[in-house]
Amino acid sequence: MTIPSYLDLRSKTRARDRSLRDKVMSLEEAARLVADGDSLAIGGCTASRTPMAMIWALIRAGKRDLEVSRSIVSTEGDLLYASGVSRHIITSWFSQGIVWGVSKVMRAYTESKRARFEEWSHMAMGLRYRAGAMGVPFMPMRSMLGSGVLDRAEGAKTMECPFTGETLLLVPALNPEVAIIHVQRCDAYGNAQIDGLTFMDIDMAMAANKVILTTERIVSNEQIRRHPDQTKIGFFTVDAVVEVPFGSAPHECYGLYEPFYSHMDLYAQMTSKDPDAGAQAYLERFYHEPKNWADYLSRIGMAELLDAQRRGSGIYDD
Amino acid sequence: MTTERARVSLSVAPAYTGSELLAVMSARLLKEGQTVFAGVGIPLLAAILAQKTHAPGLTILFEGGVIGPFVEAGKLPPSTNEQRCSRRANMLVSITEVLLLLQRGYVDVGFMGGAQIDRFGNLNSSFIGDAENPKIRLPGTGGGNDIASLADMIVAMKHEKRRFVEKVDFITSPGFLDGGDTRTRAGLPAGGMFRVVTDLGILGFDAESRAMTVVALHPGVSAPDIRANTGFDLPVPDDVPVTQAPTMDELAILRELDPEQLYTA
Numbered sequence: 001m002t003i004p005s006y007l008d009l010r011s012k013t014r015a016r017d018r019s020l021r022d023k024v025m026s027l028e029e030a031a032r033l034v035a036d037g038d039s040l041a042i043g044g045c046t047a048s049r050t051p052m053a054m055i056w057a058l059i060r061a062g063k064r065d066l067e068v069s070r071s072i073v074s075t076e077g078d079l080l081y082a083s084g085v086s087r088h089i090i091t092s093w094f095s096q097g098i099v100w101g102v103s104k105v106m107r108a109y110t111e112s113k114r115a116r117f118e119e120w121s122h123m124a125m126g127l128r129y130r131a132g133a134m135g136v137p138f139m140p141m142r143s144m145l146g147s148g149v150l151d152r153a154e155g156a157k158t159m160e161c162p163f164t165g166e167t168l169l170l171v172p173a174l175n176p177e178v179a180i181i182h183v184q185r186c187d188a189y190g191n192a193q194i195d196g197l198t199f200m201d202i203d204m205a206m207a208a209n210k211v212i213l214t215t216e217r218i219v220s221n222e223q224i225r226r227h228p229d230q231t232k233i234g235f236f237t238v239d240a241v242v243e244v245p246f247g248s249a250p251h252e253c254y255g256l257y258e259p260f261y262s263h264m265d266l267y268a269q270m271t272s273k274d275p276d277a278g279a280q281a282y283l284e285r286f287y288h289e290p291k292n293w294a295d296y297l298s299r300i301g302m303a304e305l306l307d308a309q310r311r312g313s314g315i316y317d318d
Numbered sequence: 319m320t321t322e323r324a325r326v327s328l329s330v331a332p333a334y335t336g337s338e339l340l341a342v343m344s345a346r347l348l349k350e351g352q353t354v355f356a357g358v359g360i361p362l363l364a365a366i367l368a369q370k371t372h373a374p375g376l377t378i379l380f381e382g383g384v385i386g387p388f389v390e391a392g393k394l395p396p397s398t399n400e401q402r403c404s405r406r407a408n409m410l411v412s413i414t415e416v417l418l419l420l421q422r423g424y425v426d427v428g429f430m431g432g433a434q435i436d437r438f439g440n441l442n443s444s445f446i447g448d449a450e451n452p453k454i455r456l457p458g459t460g461g462g463n464d465i466a467s468l469a470d471m472i473v474a475m476k477h478e479k480r481r482f483v484e485k486v487d488f489i490t491s492p493g494f495l496d497g498g499d500t501r502t503r504a505g506l507p508a509g510g511m512f513r514v515v516t517d518l519g520i521l522g523f524d525a526e527s528r529a530m531t532v533v534a535l536h537p538g539v540s541a542p543d544i545r546a547n548t549g550f551d552l553p554v555p556d557d558v559p560v561t562q563a564p565t566m567d568e569l570a571i572l573r574e575l576d577p578e579q580l581y582t583a
Contacts, residue, residue, distance in 0.1 A: 045382060045399040045413065046396075046397045046399040046400070047396065047397065047399070047400060048382070048399045048400050048401070071413055072397075072399065072460060091458070092458060092459055092460050092461070093457050093458045093459065093460035094457055094458055095457035097396045097397050098358055098359055098396065098397055099396045099580055102454070102455075102456060102457055103457070106455065106457075107454065107455050110452075110455045111452060111453075111454070111455050117455065117458070119444060119458045119459060120459075121459050121461070121462075121463040121464050121467075122381060122413065122417060122459065122460050122461040122463075122464055123414065123417040123418070123420075123421070123461070123464040124464075126412070126413050126414030126417060127414060129414075130414055141421065142421050142467065142468060142505070142506070143420075143421070143463055143464040143467035143468055143506075144463055144464075144467065145467065145492075145504050145505035145506055146467075146489070146492045146495050146500075146501060146504030146505065146506055147463055147467075147489045147490065147491070147492050148444065148449065148488040148489040148490065149444070149459055149463055149489075149490060152449065158505065166505065166507075167504070167505030168505065169505070196401055196404060196410060197382050197383050197384070197399065197401070197404060197410055198383065198410075198411075198412050199382070199383065199399070199412060199413050200412060200413050200414060201412075202412065203412070203414065252400055252401060254401045254404075255401065258400065258401065258402070259396065259400065312401070315401045315404070315405070
């Protein structure tokens with residue numbers, strides 16, 4: 001655990017082209033912004049607003065040894081392990097989702113020590129990104145103390161508060177090399193509007209040295225300027241914009257589509273008996289064989305997509 | 319909530335599952351006007367049941383960043399992070415902000431499920447066996463550690479000997495640690511275990527030793543029953559009260575909420 005020096009952190013930021021410029025590119029081009037061994041933060045949470053298309057592109061590009069962090073990790077974590085893209089995931093909770101039980105793939109990889117699941121509390125993950133976003137080396141907090149989670153958390157320290165004498169926990173800043181975040185809409189410059197739950201994405205964008213946005217649709221800068229209060233991630237943090245409809249499938253994107261439940265069931269089935277072979281078969285069929293993202297969606301199926309969309313848009317019924 | 323055992327056994331008791339019993343018994347512990355930080359599953363069901371019965375003004379918080387939602391019957395969320403959690407909420411915030419409400423002291427009750435618990439109320443959801451070489455790697459804390467560190471806790475879980483152990487394999491979410499004042503001395507001066515609701519009874523913690531004790535037994539459950547299903551010495555007071563069985567009304571609400579028995583099978 002090393003905290004980057006403050007001046008290094010600033011100089012990386014200042015070396016970026018932070019001008020108001022068109023950053024639109026393809027998934028494949030955006031994947032080239034991620035180098036083997038990079039630390040990678042993933043936006044969204046569990047099965048929500050997961051930047052699945054970008055993860056799909058990183059797996060197809062054969063990236064190796066990314067140190068991945070996310071608030072809560074679901075099926076995408078299994079696939080990052082099984083593809084070899086990551087052997088180290090930092091998060092607070094890791095499984096497909098409560099209704100599907102404990103992830104068999106996560107278990108197979110971590111119990112055999114082929115991969116590492118580094119556990120921090122949810123608030124610790126949030127404050128680690130926040131410290132990174134604030135440009136300070138740590139944040140103080142009041143949980144994790146006394147627990148086994150603290151014993152195993154590399155880099156966490158306790159201190160006696162200089163004002164009150166209380167015991168506080170200090171969690172180290174996370175400044176990921178790259179953050180990948182999926183949003184409902186943004187302009188070509190990367191001004192992003194996020195509907196619904198923002199999870200840890202705003203801090204994550206501020207903390208990262210590079211941000212790749214995938215978006216359901218690209219809107220005009222004029223539309224952004226009509227409601228600047230709705231801009232949750234500013235263009236100056238963003239390095240790439242990729243337009244990917246259904247870019248979180250089979251996870252959900254707030255207000256547009258809910259999780260693709262039948263496909264999530266299929267995934268759980270495929271990985272339940274023989275997690276290793278099942279994950280490889282899933283990767284082959286849905287990650288390596290498809291010609292492009294549209295082909296991936298076709299393989300998931302039109303009926304599933306329409307059902308997820310019908311349920312998703314229902315959030316505005318009340 | 320307490321009745322004579324003899325009377326209960328004579329009344330016509332509706333049939334219910336163990337999970338339904340957990341949801342009803344924990345819902346009754348929630349009070350009108352409280353702010354409850356709830357996990358999905360039984361805690362969510364119990365919180366909604368309380369909203370629909372005696373606590374219409376109960377405010378639910380979800381760790382996904384949701385303040386005060388009313389979740390729709392038949393559309394239970396698969397986790398605390400999907401759009402279904404946010405229905406008719408007063409406010410949506412980031413995960414970090416909603417967790418900081420715990421730290422700031424805005425939450426009356428933390429409410430979650432448990433996989434393994436010990437006599438001092440410490441919870442394990444990380445490792446079965448040794449953490450370095452686990453038999454099973456479990457999903458981990460999520461917000462569990464933060465909630466248990468910073469709020470008064472209700473835990474709902476199945477009562478089995480392998481789940482109620484002398485010492486948990488790993489402390490994911492702190493209870494009273496080693497008992498006495500060890501929790502406070504570790505830097506956790508606030509919150510702590512309040513009640514553990516199981517399918518056999520309701521458990522509390524001694525004010526001094528902080529060890530688990532029986533507060534009430536469910537209808538048809540004897541002191542030897544609950545002790546036989548607990549992996550440590552669990553004191554049962556002689557005059558321990560018996561809870562009132564779930565009513566038809568409570569069960570009807572639960573079944574409307576979870577028609578596919580996602581969480582109540």
